[in-house]
Amino acid sequence: MTADLAVKQLIEDxxxxxxxxxxxxxxxxxxxxxxWGFLANAHGRVVAExxxxxxxx
Numbered sequence: 001m002t003a004d005l006a007v008k009q010l011i012e013d014x015x016x017x018x019x020x021x022x023x024x025x026x027x028x029x030x031x032x033x034x035x036w037g038f039l040a041n042a043h044g045r046v047v048a049e050x051x052x053x054x055x056x057x
Contacts, residue, residue: 020047
């Protein structure tokens, strides 16, 4: 089982139908340009999505 499938299974096993699940992407590296992003799902739909970058951290 891949990590992605394992995470999806954990969410399915533990989240209620009315929970908002937030997925994040990107990592912060000290002194480097860092990108970030998130996606929020509720009731099987994307309810929020944002991304950006910082010049340095």
